Amino acid sequence: MARGNTRQRIQDVALELFAEQGYEKTSLREIAEVLDVTKAALYYHFKTKEDILISLFQDLTRPMDELIEWGRTQPHTLETKQEILRRYSETLVAASPLFRFMQENQAAMRDLSIGETFKDRMMRMLELIKEPEAALADQVRCISALFTMHAGMFVLRDMEADPEDKRQAVLEVAIDLVSQAHHVTH
Amino acid sequence: MARGNTRQRIQDVALELFAEQGYEKTSLREIAEVLDVTKAALYYHFKTKEDILISLFQDLTRPMDELIEWGRTQPHTLETKQEILRRYSETLVAASPLFRFMQENQAAMRDLSIGETFKDRMMRMLELIKEPEAALADQVRCISALFTMHAGMFVLRDMEADPEDKRQAVLEVAIDLVSQAHHVTH
Amino acid sequence: MARGNTRQRIQDVALELFAEQGYEKTSLREIAEVLDVTKAALYYHFKTKEDILISLFQDLTRPMDELIEWGRTQPHTLETKQEILRRYSETLVAASPLFRFMQENQAAMRDLSIGETFKDRMMRMLELIKEPEAALADQVRCISALFTMHAGMFVLRDMEADPEDKRQAVLEVAIDLVSQAHHVTH
Amino acid sequence: MARGNTRQRIQDVALELFAEQGYEKTSLREIAEVLDVTKAALYYHFKTKEDILISLFQDLTRPMDELIEWGRTQPHTLETKQEILRRYSETLVAASPLFRFMQENQAAMRDLSIGETFKDRMMRMLELIKEPEAALADQVRCISALFTMHAGMFVLRDMEADPEDKRQAVLEVAIDLVSQAHHVTH
């Protein structure tokens, strides 16, 4: 029953609770109770509460980093941008609880050292997607595209529709926005 | 010394701190300290911590309610939708700290009774802006328009540009999105 | 509406709430709310919370004091004792909320300066009722008689019976106890 | 230093303080100070303040429950009733601080969920002791017998006499009362 997977189970439960209730409102006691271990056990696997969050980040943002790295090697064409969005969309599906969490806990994360980390990443994504000297409105379009993809999923959760259809719709809008921004500039 | 403005001052400080640090991480002690009164004084003016938040909401969402009411009396034309966005943009400027707060504290607010209240309002805004039987992508466009307006301001804070210019750019993108969604349907 | 009877109304409400919830658990805020005045208003009429309680005592124990005074002037016969109990029974009916309060809040009153006052009175009642050199069991009988009268009313509250019948039954038992104690001694 | 007896020590100190000062007026800080631990330590052993009280109850009312159970299996004779009172008297000696506490904190306990529990138990004791269709006065006698036993000890505390003698005197009066109630009915 108690295999060496405890660390993983802590991460799973923590992510679920963090996403559902927020980071601040989720106590280690609660996590421990769900896992049916003591709080002290958590401290065997993680140095602090924040450490659990950091570990979630590291596991889940790797795909995002890889995508950014890939994007950097590509030419700045519209096709590349579209492909980046497509890949990003798939990344988001896989890591959706984390992104939901980040979307909804921005304030809580501000001083968590990770905040900057994530903002940085967003900025680098933005660099890949927008033209260097884009007009203000086009910059907004690119930001909006990213935001739309982040928020899209859970805002649409109430809506009755096939999840994959929703994802495609969100992706379509994002690609549209970036395309307009690209087109206008050239 | 003790003028009748204490209640107002509490609201001001609370909003500032809530927006900056998040609701959970802002303690009443902190608010009281900034105001140089005791915690108990806060309780003379507000029944609970949540009550302070609620009062902020009520003061700041009134313009939004009035806008929704006005929208309901208008014909569902593109011009109306654009005018709604224009007015909404102005509303948001006035209440921007509150909207920043809401944007960044969604998790914290989930069970705060107000969450639903606000979600409702967003849904009603959405009804004014989207066509009843719009395609999925067009619905996303309308949602994205609202989100863009909410988030736009503080996401752009780092960017060096005239605030009014930024607002106009955000508004332009939002109007674009809604126009596309409108156009497609007809 | 607001006549000079506020002091009286405070006493009435306070007694009711003290009896119902206990002294400690009844706050001045609560009393003030029931009366629809501010807490500060209570302080116009009474120096402290304890003062309210003291005033209730003074108003309601006067009959008891008079009874004790009368008893002192009478011969120590069984008839006198029985008459004392009869009169005491009537006194108790009139002041029943206060006695219920005292019965149920002994701990709370211990250090309230009044505790002693009341214990004293009980002792003086006891002197009137028991023989000076009574056997231990007879002393217990007399104490039991007083206790029975105090507690009788509210313990019997659930029981379906005419209140006056209950009072008579309680009185009968008390008289019996004291009579036995009297008889045994002589 | 930290042996496994902390829980027990908390109960001991709590009972002593509750009995002495009342439940409401005894703070967890005070209990913790006497034990020379932090308040938080109390919360490791008990979920709430009320929980401490409940645990005291459960430990101390078990003998009473056993007595009631035993009484149920016996014939409803006068001898049985007398034996019940005798056993009850011994039970009370062992748990006297708790009973003193209950006697003096009735108001405080009213809404403590345990109030009813205890009232129930008293009622079941009463059933064992009184005749089913007893006259009102005889019912009062039985109630009075129980009350006398409860209150007897601490009311007599001031009186200079051997504790065991006092207990016997109280028991004698209680048996007398129940006997009279029994006799009258048959």
Added chain:
DNA sequence: CATGAATGAGTGTTCATTCAT
């Protein structure tokens, strides 16, 4: 690997009381 026991700092909240008006 994990627990039992505990801590120190903090939380939101309530209270009796005061006092200028």
Added chain:
DNA sequence: GATGAATGAACACTCATTCAT
């Protein structure tokens, strides 16, 4: 006679964290 505004001290309770075993 009474209020509005505030205080200081306390309260029950929770939290992340530690450490010997």
